[in-house]
Amino acid sequence: MSTPNVGTTETMTFAKAVNTALAEELRRDPTVFIMGEDVAEAGTPFKVLSGLVDEFGTERVIDTPISEAGFTGVGVGAAMTGMRPVVDIMFGDFLTLIMDQVVNQAAKIHYMSGGKLHVPLTIRTTLGATRRSAAQHSQSLHAWVSHIPGLKVALPSTPADAKGLMKAAIRDDNPVIIFEDKLSFQEKGEVPTSEDFVLPLGVADIKREGRDVTLIATSSMVQVALEAAKTLASDGIEAEVVDPRTTSPLDDATLIESAKKTGRCIVIDEGHRRYGASAEIAAVVSDGAFWWLDAPVRRLAAMDVPIPFAPNLEDLTVPTPADVVSEAVTLINP
Amino acid sequence: MTPPKTTTPKKPWTRAAALRAYEQMMRIRVFEEHANDLYLSAKMPGLTHMYTGQEAVAVGICEHLTADDTITSTHRGHGHCVAKGAAYPEMFAELLGREAGYCRGKGGSMHIADQENGNLGANAIVGGSAGIATGSGFSAKARGNGDVSVCFFGEGALGQGLLFEVMNMAQLWKLPVIYVCENNMYNEYTHYSEVTAGEILGRPQAFGMRTAHVNGQDINEVHTTAKDLIDRARKGEGPAFMLCDTYRYHGHHVGDIARDYYRSKDEEEEWKSTRDPINLFTAWLTSNFKITEDDLASIEAQIRSEAEQAVDFALNAPYPDDSEVDQHVYA
Numbered sequence: 001m002s003t004p005n006v007g008t009t010e011t012m013t014f015a016k017a018v019n020t021a022l023a024e025e026l027r028r029d030p031t032v033f034i035m036g037e038d039v040a041e042a043g044t045p046f047k048v049l050s051g052l053v054d055e056f057g058t059e060r061v062i063d064t065p066i067s068e069a070g071f072t073g074v075g076v077g078a079a080m081t082g083m084r085p086v087v088d089i090m091f092g093d094f095l096t097l098i099m100d101q102v103v104n105q106a107a108k109i110h111y112m113s114g115g116k117l118h119v120p121l122t123i124r125t126t127l128g129a130t131r132r133s134a135a136q137h138s139q140s141l142h143a144w145v146s147h148i149p150g151l152k153v154a155l156p157s158t159p160a161d162a163k164g165l166m167k168a169a170i171r172d173d174n175p176v177i178i179f180e181d182k183l184s185f186q187e188k189g190e191v192p193t194s195e196d197f198v199l200p201l202g203v204a205d206i207k208r209e210g211r212d213v214t215l216i217a218t219s220s221m222v223q224v225a226l227e228a229a230k231t232l233a234s235d236g237i238e239a240e241v242v243d244p245r246t247t248s249p250l251d252d253a254t255l256i257e258s259a260k261k262t263g264r265c266i267v268i269d270e271g272h273r274r275y276g277a278s279a280e281i282a283a284v285v286s287d288g289a290f291w292w293l294d295a296p297v298r299r300l301a302a303m304d305v306p307i308p309f310a311p312n313l314e315d316l317t318v319p320t321p322a323d324v325v326s327e328a329v330t331l332i333n334p
Numbered sequence: 335m336t337p338p339k340t341t342t343p344k345k346p347w348t349r350a351a352a353l354r355a356y357e358q359m360m361r362i363r364v365f366e367e368h369a370n371d372l373y374l375s376a377k378m379p380g381l382t383h384m385y386t387g388q389e390a391v392a393v394g395i396c397e398h399l400t401a402d403d404t405i406t407s408t409h410r411g412h413g414h415c416v417a418k419g420a421a422y423p424e425m426f427a428e429l430l431g432r433e434a435g436y437c438r439g440k441g442g443s444m445h446i447a448d449q450e451n452g453n454l455g456a457n458a459i460v461g462g463s464a465g466i467a468t469g470s471g472f473s474a475k476a477r478g479n480g481d482v483s484v485c486f487f488g489e490g491a492l493g494q495g496l497l498f499e500v501m502n503m504a505q506l507w508k509l510p511v512i513y514v515c516e517n518n519m520y521n522e523y524t525h526y527s528e529v530t531a532g533e534i535l536g537r538p539q540a541f542g543m544r545t546a547h548v549n550g551q552d553i554n555e556v557h558t559t560a561k562d563l564i565d566r567a568r569k570g571e572g573p574a575f576m577l578c579d580t581y582r583y584h585g586h587h588v589g590d591i592a593r594d595y596y597r598s599k600d601e602e603e604e605w606k607s608t609r610d611p612i613n614l615f616t617a618w619l620t621s622n623f624k625i626t627e628d629d630l631a632s633i634e635a636q637i638r639s640e641a642e643q644a645v646d647f648a649l650n651a652p653y654p655d656d657s658e659v660d661q662h663v664y665a
Contacts, residue, residue, distance in 0.1 A: 033476070059476075065506070070499025073465010074472055077483075080454055081404065081473035100496075104459050105466065112445040113455060114438030115662035149663050173665035 006192035009160075015048045015185040017159035018124075021166035022049065022086065024195045026056050029084060032170060033060040035071050036088025044088065046126075046185055068097040072123070076106045076175075079121040084170055089125040092179055093139045098123075106175040107150030121176070122169040127155075128181040128220045128270055129307045129318050138307035138314075140219070140270040142179050143277040146247040152176040152201050153248040157222035159189035161245060164199030172201060181220035181270075202249035206258065210240035213264040213328050216255055216281055217241060221268040221300075221319060228324035237332060247277050255281065256288030263294040264331050268319050273301035295331050300324060346558045349623050355397055355553060356619060357633050359389040359612050362413045364634070364641050365422065366584075369412065369429060369443075373588040377649065379431050382443040384584035385413030390611035391516050391578045392417035394556030395484060398564045404452045404470040405484045406463035409444045410582070411456030414486050419451035422644035432651035439654045440662065461487055461494030464513075468500040471511035471573070480568045482510040490521035492530055498537065501573070505541040510567035512560070513538065513575045516550060518582040523596045538575035550578030551609045554618065581605040 012020070025032050034052065036044075040063045043050030053061040064071040068089060075085040089098065106119045127140035146153045152174055156162040162180065169176035191197075207222055208229050217225035222243045229239040242258045244251055259265040265285050269278040278299040286297050300319035308314050347355060366386045372378040385392070388410075396405065396417035407414035415425060420436065428435025428446050435441070436448050447455030454470060457463040467485030474481035491497050492515070504511045515534065519526055535545045546563060548555045556578060563574035583606060585593045619625045 031476075065499070065502055067499035067502065069496050070465060070468075070503060073496060073500060074469040074503060075465075077406075077454070077466035077469020078472045078476075079469070080466060081470045083469075083473050083476060085469075100459055100462060101465055105457075105462060109447075109455065110665050111662045112437060112441040113447045113449065113662075114436070114440050115665075116437070116449045117447060117455065118665050120665075152664075 006197055007194045008192070009190040010193050011188055012159055012191050013185065014159045014162050014180070014187045014189070015046065017163040017191045018048050018166055018180065019050065019052065020191070021163040023052060023055065025167055025170045026052065026060060028195065031082060032084045032086065033062065034086045034088060035062045035064055035075060037064055037066055037090055039063060039088050045090065046182065048185060068094050069101055072098040072101040073105065075121050076101055076119060079119045080109065080117055084120050086122045086124060086170060089123055091137050092125045092127045092141050093136050095125065095141050095144060102145065102151065102175070102177070103148050107148045110174070111150060118173045119175050120173045123175070123177045124166070125177065125179055126182045127179040128183055129302065130314055131182055132309065132311060132314065134309040135306040140179070140302060142247055143271045143275065145177050146277055146280070150175070151248060152246060154178045154201060154246045155219040156180065156245070157184070157219050157243050159187065159191045161199065161205070163191050164197050165201070165245065167198045168201050171198060176201065179219060183220060199245070201246050202251055204242055204244045204251035204254040206240065207243050208239065208241040210238035210262065212237045212262055213239050213266065213332060214258040214262045215239050215241045215266050215268060215324065215328070216244065216285070217268040218244060218247065218270070218277060220270050224319060224321050225268055225324060227321035228328065231321065231325050232328055237328060239328060244281065250281070250284065252284050252288060255285055259285045259289035260292040263292055265289070265293070266298045266300060266324065266327050266331065268300045268324060270302050270318060272304050273299060274304045276301050295334070298327055298331060300327060345622060346554050351397070352619055352623060353625070353633070355393055355557070356615055356630060357637065358393040358397070358417055359553065359615065360634050360637050362389045362392065362416045363612060364637050365412055365416055365425065368426070368641050368645050370584070370588055372429065372645070378429055380442060381587045381589055382429065383410040383587045384582065385410050387583035387605065387611070388516055388518060388550065388580045389413055390553035390556050390615070391514065391550045391580055392486070394553040395512070395514060395560045397557060398560055399452065399482070399484065401450065401452050402479070402481050403483065404454050404467070404481070405486060406454050406467040407456040407486050408463070408488060409456060409458045410488065411446060412443070415446050415448060415453055415456065418448065418453045420448045420453065422640055423647045426644045426648035427651050430648045431653060432648055433654040433658070434648070434651040438658065440658070461491030461497045463487070464491065464494070464497045464500045468504050468509060468511050471504060471509035472507070474510050475507070482512060482564055482567045484512045484514055486514050486516065489515055489517040489519070489526045489530065489534070492534060492537070493521070501538060501541055501543060501575070504573040505543045508570060508572040510570070511573040512563055512567060513573065515575065515577045516580050517577060518580050520582070520586070520597065522586045523593070525596065534577055535575070544572065544574040545577065546574065547577045548579070550580035551611045551614060553611055553615050581609065
């Protein structure tokens, strides 16, 4: 909603939007390349990168060994020496394997060098549960990297945002980690066709306007919040859905402004609740909108358990539209 | 630990190049003496790790490199930094956390970087720069300009999986990267033989990588061997692994004084008295060129005078302004 005058649009899936963004940037800038496991002929297990290798060849769409730390490190070094690598980490859970290269190397090199060295590196990875993939392929670990100064963290929730944020990440001179919700890949939406459709990193988007309660939702939880808002509207409650789009930098002002307007705020995020992104966002809103709030800021997040395999158990761990509706109603009519 | 005998060509250097190599080794030696003094006199914040004793490795290799070639370095990195062309005043200023330092005082001894001379930085994570060096080699290959990347690391990094991940990729993709393993025999406070299985060179050889094993105290041997490996990397013939047997004269860091429990004073004395890289090169220089000990002494005197001035400059240079604390977090 906050991206007016974007020119012509085309209906496409989230996956196609990511693919389009990468293709446009590969075409525009010869220093851009993609590196990761099964990114070339296979186009990743989710087929998001299908076709890129046909246009750009195996020198720029590069299949790596299963060595996440190693090829992320190669990405860091290439970024420091004039390239703009996109490193593909197949599952967000594999962040555990690359943390030294991301946290101790990529994030700190600009600062430690007194501003002389740059790391224009993009890492694209995933988040999200309820794919029946169990505990090591279902986590949402964006809070880990949002905690580290020097990193930017983007969480697209729509096909348009997927394109605009990917292009922004590639053009940014800092390391940017993009988390894509695995369940969003086949979602369709209107996507601006302009090759210069680049969203700013650090600007939230109001996905739905409302006056009664603010739902701050990230990534996979934006659709959950929008569905909840629809149900609430039928009960006469108008929810405002705000998507931060990046957890680092975080657009404090827009989040606080919305909470001031509605007086009530629920934060919905698929990371674990304890020490999660939802905690930071709730703290920012509580600090900034305290005197305008009619109730404490509430949080809905993934349960503090490893993601279970059994479908009935897994579904219990992630916030649903019904959870959001119930929380909102309780907040408004305690 | 006995390196294979190699035949070093009689004169691997011109007279001028040999004198420069001597000067660079002495430059490292003198830098470290002053860094140690700054620590002992409590003028330097934190700790530092001395490169003294290993000078022939850094200089023997870096004398083949241009400013467009890159290196990555380690926590024991002052030697690499000097050898790659860094200047004393900015180096001492960085060690003391001053704004005039190479990294505006924000990096310090363990993160000193000198981009203009192709030094992508020291690294305080053991083996942590292996990815960066390999990525720099990737960039050089993508640009096709014949630049090479040298990854300096100690034998302690042989315990890190990252090194083997990137060596696999470098060999697979024929990247122009030279992996230089400086075996100074001690992983911090533990002899490497206690923690290293098999043969060191068996590891790169398993990837099909070209390897070499040299006496790291003999700069002629280091220099001659490095030339072959660097030349073939520049020609696109792929990476190499160069194992250099060497020795650090100090402890793991400047504060590691009482170290008899992990290595004997006799051992230290033997390396210093019989295998010192500067003494060995001095003997070679004076017997192969018309160079006298006096010539070398005047080079040393000049370096010492520069060091005194640079230390004085750094001690009097201001710290970064408080407003710098949140600058350079993001580009």
